[in-house]
Amino acid sequence: MNARPLDGLVVLEFSQYLSAPSAGLRLADLGARVIKIERPGTGDAGRKLAIKNLWADDNSLLFHTINRNKESFTANLKDPEELALVQKLIQKADVLIHNFRPGVMEKTGLGFDALSALNPRLIYAEISGYGNAGPWKNKPGQDLLLQSLTGLTYTTGDADQQPVPFGIAIADILCGAQLVQGILAALIRRQKNGQGALIQASLMESLLDFQFELLTTYYADGRQPQRSAVNNGHTLLSAPYGLYRTADGYLALAMMDIQVMGEALEHPSLLRFNGDQVFSERDSIKQEIATLLATKPTAYWLQKLQARGLWAMEVLNWQQMREHDAYKALQMEQTVHALGKDFVTTRCPVRIDGQRFTSSRPAPQLGEHRERIIEELINPS
Amino acid sequence: MQLLQEILVVDFSQFLSGPSASLRLADMGAEVIKIERPDGGDICRQLYVSDVKIEGESTIFHAINRNKKSLAADLKNPRDLEKIKELIRQADVVMHNFRPGVMERIGLDYATVRQLNPSVVYAEVNGYGEEGPWKDLPGQDLLLQAVSGLAWLSNDQQRPPTPMGVAVVDIMAGTHLTQGILTALYRRGVSGEGGLVQVSMFESILDFQFEVLTCHYNDGHELPVRSAVNSGHAYIAAPYGIYRTADGYLALAMGNILVLGELLGCTPLAAFTDSRDWFSKRDTIKQLLADHLQTGTTAAWLTILEKADIWCAPVINYDELVKQEGYKLLEMEITVQTSNGLAIRTTRCPIRVDGMRLTATQGAPMLGEHTDEIEHQYGLTPKLQSAVK
Numbered sequence: 001m002n003a004r005p006l007d008g009l010v011v012l013e014f015s016q017y018l019s020a021p022s023a024g025l026r027l028a029d030l031g032a033r034v035i036k037i038e039r040p041g042t043g044d045a046g047r048k049l050a051i052k053n054l055w056a057d058d059n060s061l062l063f064h065t066i067n068r069n070k071e072s073f074t075a076n077l078k079d080p081e082e083l084a085l086v087q088k089l090i091q092k093a094d095v096l097i098h099n100f101r102p103g104v105m106e107k108t109g110l111g112f113d114a115l116s117a118l119n120p121r122l123i124y125a126e127i128s129g130y131g132n133a134g135p136w137k138n139k140p141g142q143d144l145l146l147q148s149l150t151g152l153t154y155t156t157g158d159a160d161q162q163p164v165p166f167g168i169a170i171a172d173i174l175c176g177a178q179l180v181q182g183i184l185a186a187l188i189r190r191q192k193n194g195q196g197a198l199i200q201a202s203l204m205e206s207l208l209d210f211q212f213e214l215l216t217t218y219y220a221d222g223r224q225p226q227r228s229a230v231n232n233g234h235t236l237l238s239a240p241y242g243l244y245r246t247a248d249g250y251l252a253l254a255m256m257d258i259q260v261m262g263e264a265l266e267h268p269s270l271l272r273f274n275g276d277q278v279f280s281e282r283d284s285i286k287q288e289i290a291t292l293l294a295t296k297p298t299a300y301w302l303q304k305l306q307a308r309g310l311w312a313m314e315v316l317n318w319q320q321m322r323e324h325d326a327y328k329a330l331q332m333e334q335t336v337h338a339l340g341k342d343f344v345t346t347r348c349p350v351r352i353d354g355q356r357f358t359s360s361r362p363a364p365q366l367g368e369h370r371e372r373i374i375e376e377l378i379n380p381s
Numbered sequence: 382m383q384l385l386q387e388i389l390v391v392d393f394s395q396f397l398s399g400p401s402a403s404l405r406l407a408d409m410g411a412e413v414i415k416i417e418r419p420d421g422g423d424i425c426r427q428l429y430v431s432d433v434k435i436e437g438e439s440t441i442f443h444a445i446n447r448n449k450k451s452l453a454a455d456l457k458n459p460r461d462l463e464k465i466k467e468l469i470r471q472a473d474v475v476m477h478n479f480r481p482g483v484m485e486r487i488g489l490d491y492a493t494v495r496q497l498n499p500s501v502v503y504a505e506v507n508g509y510g511e512e513g514p515w516k517d518l519p520g521q522d523l524l525l526q527a528v529s530g531l532a533w534l535s536n537d538q539q540r541p542p543t544p545m546g547v548a549v550v551d552i553m554a555g556t557h558l559t560q561g562i563l564t565a566l567y568r569r570g571v572s573g574e575g576g577l578v579q580v581s582m583f584e585s586i587l588d589f590q591f592e593v594l595t596c597h598y599n600d601g602h603e604l605p606v607r608s609a610v611n612s613g614h615a616y617i618a619a620p621y622g623i624y625r626t627a628d629g630y631l632a633l634a635m636g637n638i639l640v641l642g643e644l645l646g647c648t649p650l651a652a653f654t655d656s657r658d659w660f661s662k663r664d665t666i667k668q669l670l671a672d673h674l675q676t677g678t679t680a681a682w683l684t685i686l687e688k689a690d691i692w693c694a695p696v697i698n699y700d701e702l703v704k705q706e707g708y709k710l711l712e713m714e715i716t717v718q719t720s721n722g723l724a725i726r727t728t729r730c731p732i733r734v735d736g737m738r739l740t741a742t743q744g745a746p747m748l749g750e751h752t753d754e755i756e757h758q759y760g761l762t763p764k765l766q767s768a769v770k
Contacts (some may be wrong), residue, residue, distance in 0.1 A: 005565060005567065005568040005576070006564060006567065006568075008571075018592075019413070025764070026560060030560075030564050030637075042633050051592070051593075051596055051616040051617070052596055052600055053564075054596060054599060056530060061595065061596065061599060061619040062592060062595075062596075065591060065592055065595040066592070074545040077444075077582050078467060085399050087392055090506075095565060098539050099576065114732070120483045120530075130707055130711075131707075133710055134706060134707045134710040134711075135706050135707050136450045140634075140692050142634045142635075142692050143634075144613055144614075144621065144622075144623075144632050144634045144694075145632075145634055145692060145693070145694035146694075147632075148623065148694045148695065148696040148697070149412065149694050149695070149696075149697060149702070149705075149707075150631075151697060151698050151699045151702045152547070152700050153623060153632075153696055154699075155545075155546030155547055156535055156536070156543060156544070156545055156546040157535075157536055157540075157546075161536075161540075162623060162625055162630060163623050163630055163696050164535060164536050164543065164623075165535065165610075165612075165613050165614075165622070165623060165632075166534075166545050167534030167535040167536075167605075167607070167612065167613070167614050167615055168470060168531075168534060168535075168589060168590060168592075168593070168614075169592070169614075170545075170549070171551075173589060174552075174556070175731075177553070177556040177557075177560070178731050178732050180407075180560050181405055181556065181559050181560060181563060181640045181732065182409075182492055182734065184560065184563035184564055184566075184567055185384035185385055185409045185563055185597070186384055187563075187567050188384065188385065188388075188566050188567055188570060189382060189385075189386070190385075191567070191570035191571075192382070192570075193382055197384070197734060197735055198733075198734070198735050198736060199732060199733070199734060200732070200733040200734075200736075201731055201732050201733070202711075202731070204707070204711065204733045205631050205711060205713060205731035208711070208728055208731065209728055209729075209730070209731040210547060210549075210552060211547055211728075212444050212445075212727065212728045213397075213441045213445070213547075213548070214699075215699070215727070215728050216440050216443065216444035216725070217440040217441070217444075217724070218699050219714065219726035220440055220726065222661050224698055224699055224700060225546075225699070227546070231541070231587070232543075232544075232546065232547055233521070233545075233718040234547075235546060235548070236441070236739035239663075241523065242523075242544070243532060243542050243543070244522075244591060245528060245540060250527075250532075250541065250542055250666070252519045252524050252526070252528075252532075252544075253523075254519075254522075254523045254524055254525035255428075255521075263449065274594055279463050279622045281664070283456060285472070294512055304603050306518075307433050311519050311524060312524070313524040313528050314527065314528065315527040315528070315532055315542050316527065316528050316529075317530050317533050318529060318530040318533075318594065318602075318604060318605075319529050319602060319604060321528060321529060322602075324514075324528075325513055325514050326509055326513040326515040326528075326583070326650065327513075327583075328513070329510060329512040329513030329514075329516075330509075330510055330513070330583060330584055330587070332582070332584060332587050333598065339430050343595070343599050343691070344589075344593065344595070344598040344599060345591065345594075345595040345598065346588055346594055348585055348590045349557050349563070349580060349581075349584040349587070349588035350560055350561040350578065350579075351561075351578070351579040352561060352564065352565060352576055352577065352579075352581055353576050353577050353581070354577065375436075378409060
């Protein structure tokens with residue numbers, strides 16, 4: 001295996017499900033040694049959480065997807081001897097990540113204050129749902145609930161629809177990504193001053209940051225974002241922005257000059273609209289475009305639009321996408337060798353010095369690396 | 382000490398993907414200098430979004446570019462290019478989001494820049510990578526949502542493909558770029574070597590779908606099927622979704638259907654004793670729940686469900702959000718000020734460091750606002766350059 005940029009770093013992950021484990025995954029992809037600290041017997045609850053009943057071994061495919069390329073160390077944190085072992089491990093660690101609810105780590109004796117006394121160079125990174133104070137602090141930090149509480153569900157779907165959530169765990173993934181940024185920046189500072197850090201992110205703050213364009217606009221004018229009634233793409237954007245049905249599929253139209261578009265599509269009636277109307281009358285303009293585009297196949301329109309340099313693309317599903325040379329050129333897929341069977345997953349999206357970071361190592365069995373970690377890190381001879 | 386104190390970032394990027402990455406670097410303490418064309422600058426300045434403008438520029442520009450400086454330079458003018466090269470010699474990070482080939486034509490591609498500054502971290506983000514038939518196409522958020530299958534994951538089954546209403550591809554690519562830049566800076570601290578960081582919006586939006594794409598790769602390549610009733614996630618069982626109540630909306634995440642039926646007094650749910658049916662018959666179950674929940678108010682249902690630790694929440698819009706105690710306590714809003722005195726309310730960085738919120742007071746720069754200051758500070762004018770040497 002080639003050298004990786006985070007080689008030599010030890011990351012302890014006291015975490016479950018997606019938000020914090022997705023942060024650990026990115027650090028592992030980039031070369032860190034990521035060790036999951038898990039309860040004996042059950043471990044990360046994500047081990048038994050499957051979608052479409054897909055399993056790689058005793059663990060779900062989903063668990064392997066999120067936890068590939070990590071190690072597992074089991075310890076009962078309520079047992080003083082076991083806790084002492086973990087504390088020794090923490091002295092050797094560079095980063096600790098957890099996503100317990102506020103107060104849980106402190107009760108175990110693994111709060112930031114205690115651990116920074118134990119290891120002043122430690123980067124202690126934690127994820128919460130809603131921050132550590134306030135009326136929601138003990139509310140479950142679950143993705144759909146966060147989408148619902150941050151206004152996000154009013155950005156998607158058409159104006160006549162009820163609120164529509166994003167069909168991906170957006171809060172978990174964004175929060176994990178923020179945590180990684182904070183951890184890496186803290187490691188850079190530590191190279192200069194030798195000090196550790198406390199890095200905190202919450203699902204709530206991450207989702208508010210995600211909506212920073214919409215919120216800044218809202219703070220300025222006090223008006224709710226208005227979804228378009230026709231093929232809504234983005235509440236702040238003018239016609240034609242959205243996805244349109246064609247005779248044989250769907251076409252995406254991003255920002256474009258309506259006059260140039262009218263010429264490209266050879267539809268002169270669009271020329272009557274000016275630059276102010278594309279926002280104030282976007283629904284009626286979009287309806288006219290929708291009626292026009294439904295008459296011919298996607299490729300017909302796409303050729304005309306792209307010939308004029310206009311921003312348009314076909315709408316693909318995964319099957320169509322995977323057959324496309326543009327997808328194949330990315331080499332985004334990699335094979336992981338789990339105990340039960342091989343499976344295909346995506347790789348790290350960041351490339352450094354032209355290197356694509358892949359790893360065929362599966363998620364660990366519960367406690368799989370305990371002996372080795374004791375030997376290598378806790379009691380090295 | 383700020384996390385990224387004394388890190389100098391020379392940023393050629395425009396719009397959102399690159400600038401959102403440099404915003405995060407600025408939030409954490411880096412000095413970010415936008416290099417902009419003297420005629421108009423970052424195209425985002427002119428991108429009038431909706432009908433809301435600040436200082437005649439889009440609100441979006443101000444949101445993305447707080448706490449940065451602006452240097453105006455015509456990269457086709459050899460004199461300006463020399464100044465920029467001098468700045469690059471002193472930079473820690475150079476970043477751009479031009480299409481492949483543009484920086485080569487300007488003469489600021491990685492190979493050239495590395496000769497000027499061997500320890501530089503050079504970071505680039507584009508739409509579709511450097512190879513393949515789409516490499517020269519524009520990397521625009523909606524278009525990436527369209528080609529990556531993402532549009533088939535949200536909204537109800539009978540609805541057309543539905544894009545996510547926030548520029549999720551730009552934002553994900555920006556976070557990945559930041560992660561790459563910081564990783565390379567960390568490595569530089571160990572080895573002294575700079576590096577090349579590359580991200581594409583296409584790879585980023587595939588990574589965003591990693592859980593469900595991995596399912597697709599291994600389930601015989603079946604396509605996602607959205608729920609026909611209040612779809613929340615194509616791969617999750619009932620009751621997951623948003624439900625209309627007598628006076629608003631209620632979100633229900635994962636939960637036990639039998640327990641829910643009992644708590645809510647929705648008796649037909651008692652028939653679904655096999656938990657496998659909660660996925661296979663989710664539309665039937667969700668329709669029963671949808672009909673039932675319309676008979677009571679959101680608050681009434683929440684009182685029952687929260688007491689029983691069911692994962693639920695009211696669904697609120699911005700007007701309601703900003704009134705919530707839980708929102709106010711976060712102190713997520715900050716006011717930044719442009720140099721001509723305009724105050725803009727925006728959100729802060731979501732990361733907290735050593736218990737402190739990372740806030741900023743400096744608004745987005747006017748085009749070329751800091752040209753003279755930066756030329757002085759970094760010795761970019763010919764006269765000052767010779768004085769330094």
